[in-house]
Amino acid sequence: MAPNKLKKTTFLLNWYANPYHTPIFVAKKRGFYEEEGIDLAIMETTNPSDVTEIVGSGAADMGLKAMIHILAAKDRGINITSMGALLDEPPTGLIFKKSLGITKFTDIVGKRVGYIGHFGKVMIDDLAKQAGLSPDSYTTVRVGMNVTDAILRGDIDTGIGFTNFQRLELEELSGEPAGMLRIDECNGLGCCCFCSVMFVASDNYFNKNKDTVAAFMRATRRAMDIVIEYPEAAWEDMCIMNPRLRSTKRMVDVEVEVEGKKIKTKVETGSNVYEKIYQRTLPYFSRTLLNVERDWDKDIFYRRAKEVGFRARSAFKLMQLDDQFNLFQNVERAVDLCAAPGSWSQVLSRKLYHNRPIPNVESNSAAEQIRVVSVDLQEMAPIPGVALIQGDITSTKTAEQIISYFHGQKAEIVVCDGAPDVTGVHDIDEYVQSELLLAAMNITTFVLAPGGSFVAKIFRCKHYEFLAAQLNIFFDEVTCAKPQSSRASSNEHFVVCRGFKLPPGYKPVMTSPLLSMYGQPEEMKRDPVLISFLACGDLSCYDEDQ
Known part of the structure; x- marks a missing residue:
């Protein structure tokens, strides 16, 4: 039974609602947060780079952000705490149309490289330095999370994205194979833990509301179990909460003319790109939601x-x-x-x-x-x-x-x-x-x-x-x-x-x-x-x- 009085709690996504947010929306739809005494308001951001500052200032109670941006925020004096992981180590790198002919990092010479936020540019410039490239041999362009659209518009040649999201999205929308240079492999790191997507709160909120944080994580963990064990049912919940993600792929009747004769046939129209992204993301969902400690100084x-x-x-x-x-x-x-x-x-x-x-x-x-x-x-x-x-x-x-x-x-x-x-x-x-x-x-x-x-x-x-x-x-x-x-x-x-x-x-x-x-x-x-x-x-x- 849900408590008589629910605690209004705000949660800021790291982007628009998309397939890798499914466990949060499943928990919302099935009333798991209410059963824990939480009235969760899920909010989308128009600028992913704002999340750490908004959550860190207390303007939002909790949110989502990649590990690398959490570390960068702490370095800038923003006091935030990660209390769990939503995605574990999704492979991340520079995505591009394979027809562009990029096979190694030095191929970015003369090209426009897109990045999400400030730390993305730092990563690109650091990799370029290691590869012996001068800063003026390539151009960096800030595109936020919309790297696929920026490539399709011709604003950039390549940009940072997930293999389970932007790379697949680029293939679906461009109609041609997409390649990726993994950042962890370019830098010899051995894993993509820096791109794990984490649950965060300000230090102040976390310390004063540990019961609420624990209740939120319990409810989300219940939803994660459904995502892992019953992925089709979970995806249906996600599409009910966010109808624009539902597949529009259909077979429609058309009439075509062949050698002067009109013939009726069926053609496929629409897209199921979000469903494909969801299926590709399933292996990267954190089953336990637990943070995995990774200190490169100790590696x-x-x-x-x-x-x-x-x-x-x-x-x-x-x-x-x-x-x-x-x-x-x-x-x-x-x-x-x-x-x-x-x-x-x-x-x-x-x-x-x-x-x-x-x-x-x-x-x-x-x-x-x-x-x-x-x-x-x-x-x-x-x-x-x-x-x-x-x-x-x-x-x-x-x-x-x-x-x-x-x-x-x-x-x-x-x-x-x-x-x-x-x-x-x-x-x-x-x-x-x-x-x-x-x-x-x-x-x-x-x-x-x-x-x-x-x-x-x-x-x-x-x-x-x-x-x-x-x-x-x-x-x-x-x-x-x-x-x-x-x-x-x-x-x-x-x-x-x-x-x-x-x-x-x-x-x-x-x-x-x-x-x-x-x-x-x-x-x-x-x-x-x-x-x-x-x-x-x-x-x-x-x-x-x-």
Whole structure:
């Protein structure tokens, strides 16, 4: 039963009501706030940059804002408190039409880059500085949250947005594929926690109204459970509260003229872009609404990477795998697939050229002993002693280029830390990652010497054992490992395969499925095997996620 007297409480959204606000509107429609004694007035902002100041001044009781803007507000002396998370780490970056040809951050030269608020410009300028770009080589334009509209109008070429919102919106409204350069990957951060959307209140309101804040969070958590467990019902609630979000997609009868004859047919009209955004956002909703502490000063691997000159914290994953498996013993040549931004290539360079002369990779003469070759579709900044190939790992030409750098010899180890541009839909992400792993394994059969090793990222999923058993066809030993520097909350693991050998009768061919049983000899058709799992390092001590 709701209390006799409800407490009027104001809540300021960080933008217009949209799909990722669904839990708040579900709680409102179903009376959960009233049951907690709250009469919640939900308000929209015309300028997202105003939210922290409005909430911080007490003009609104509570609101929503991204973590990065909360930190920026605190730095400006606005005293606000975050009491929970609505969205956890939605991938964020520069979105653009793929036809624009942007593949790396330095491609913003000569382009107009849109940003939301002041701190967005700071991020862009900082990334440009790291990339060696001068401030006058690109133009920044403040567009607020309307980055998609600004791109479609031609006001900007690219701008900051969510993969589950503005990127999808751009694809739907422009009718062409959209690309994204993730800010966390450009900066080697390893996560998008800075773009998590948080519940906030002024310090004063929070301290004086802790019961109301707790009641609000309880009601919203009940609604979140419905969103997660019954997403269709939750979306219907959202559309009832905000009819403009409802799909307008319909099949309508039309009459067209074909070769002088009038023919009746049906065509699709309207849009369901908001429903698609909602579906794409579902994986990023915080199930618990709890804040996850993230202090970059305490992220020792991020800090160490910057201190010792690695391009990303992921370098420590390969180093910890080496500590466990002694990967580089007697290794003279190594290949890094899907290498950008190059942190694993840096590790390989330091390991294989230790106390050895670094060759001139430009000459590629027989006198130059190149020990590391790195491959990626994106252009990479040079690394001492590393031959860089901007190419496709599914191409035979790429395999031939690798062998040519080694003057006809093959590598003793192939590594791959590549990952797909995740959608947030776990089944799709796991499938695409598995396909990437198989593509890496396919080219490995061309360039890896007998007895060699293969290390690659994998998203551990329900079909992992099947995939690992297939790898066992080509290696004497296959182990699944979790380095200490890999976040405990991440589904990321690594397969470490040793003792490479080609099965009898198997001929590597890029144009056919790597592990298809069709047409392969009977000795390749083995029973499933159990693959061991090994944690690299003492997990009882420092947990990177804590």
